[in-house]
Amino acid sequence: MKTNIIKAENLKKSYGTLEVLKGVDFTVERGEIFALLGSNGAGKTTVVKILSTLLRGDGGSAAICGFDVKRQRRQVKGCISLTGQFAAVDEVLTGRENLILIAKLRHLKNPGKTADNLLSHFELTEAGSRRVRTYSGGMRRRLDISMSLIGDPQILFLDEPTTGLxxxxxxxxxxxxxxxxxxxxxxxxxxxxxxEAEQLADHIAILHEGKIIANGTLAELKKHLPSAKVEYVEKQPTLEEIFLAIIGKKEEN
Structure with a gap:
């Protein structure tokens, strides 16, 4: 039986006269991928900041791992990790040195082994000894996510993790x-x-004008649409499929 690990009730937040969140409600089950979908400026990052204790809401409540985000901030921080929109890596250090630094800050017993295991898992072993400023955007993002996993958090917040990739x-x-x-x-x-939401998420919530206007699985959200009209058309490959096919052929040659 799955249990709720994140719960938000009537979350509100304003910046001056601008009302960003107007009463946001949702729950997230343990072990699932939950996608908060919305356009730029919809308030997605504000929700993440409130849940991760970086920002206080003006109203409502939220709980992470059973801990109140306002009154039990230390306990909340102990079970989460946050990867923001921009990779929080030190470009002067190597990838391995970045990981070792975070492992030491987390007071882990063997920082070097932790770093090597994560580099291997994220296919960054060969790049581990290079300065991060030489990394591509995708490599930086993978390193950033690997750093977030140090300390074995129960919940990982990923704020627009693939923007610009x-x-x-x-x-x-x-x-x-x-x-x-x-x-x-x-x-x-x-x-x-x-x-991205379609490919990854077990549950999707759509945030629009400060409120959750739809929430459910992809199949449940599709029920909001009228019945599909059956038509027989030739399926053309997407530009993304063409790009990846060309890149694959190039690598083979």
Whole structure:
């Protein structure tokens, strides 16, 4: 039986006269990928900041792992990790040194082994000894996510994790996110990409004008549409499929 690990009730937040959140409600089950979908400025990052104790809401309540985000901030921080929109990595250090630094801050017994295991898991071993400023966008994002896993958090917040990435790098990050869920992590994902939510999420909530206007599985959300009209058309490959096919052929040659 699955249990709720995140619960938000009537969350409200304003900046001056601008009302960003007007009463947001949702729950997230343990071990699932939950996508908060919305356009730029919809308030997705504000929700993440409130849930991760970086920002106080003006009204409502939220609980993480059973702990109140206002009154039990230390306990909340102990069971979460946050990867923001921009990779929080030190470009002067190598990838391995970044991981070791975080492992030491987390007071782990063997920081070097932790770093090597994560580099291997995220296919960054060969790049581990290079300075991060030489990394591609996709490599930086994978390193950023690997740093967030140090300390074995129960919940991983990913705020628009693939923004600015090319198609190949985006699919690589998707693969890692799916793997996290398969390994029992709860992933709270914000995105403005419809395909990203469709590919990854067990549950999707749509945030619009400060409120959740739809919430459910992809199959449940499809019920909001009228019955499909059956037509027989030739399926054309998408640009993304063409791009990846060309890249694959190039690598083979």
């Amino acid at each position: 090319d198609p190949e790098a985006r699919i690589s990050v998707w693969k890692e996110i799916k793997q996290l869920s398969e390994n029992g992590k709860t992933v709270f994902l914000t995105t403005q990409y419809l395909e």
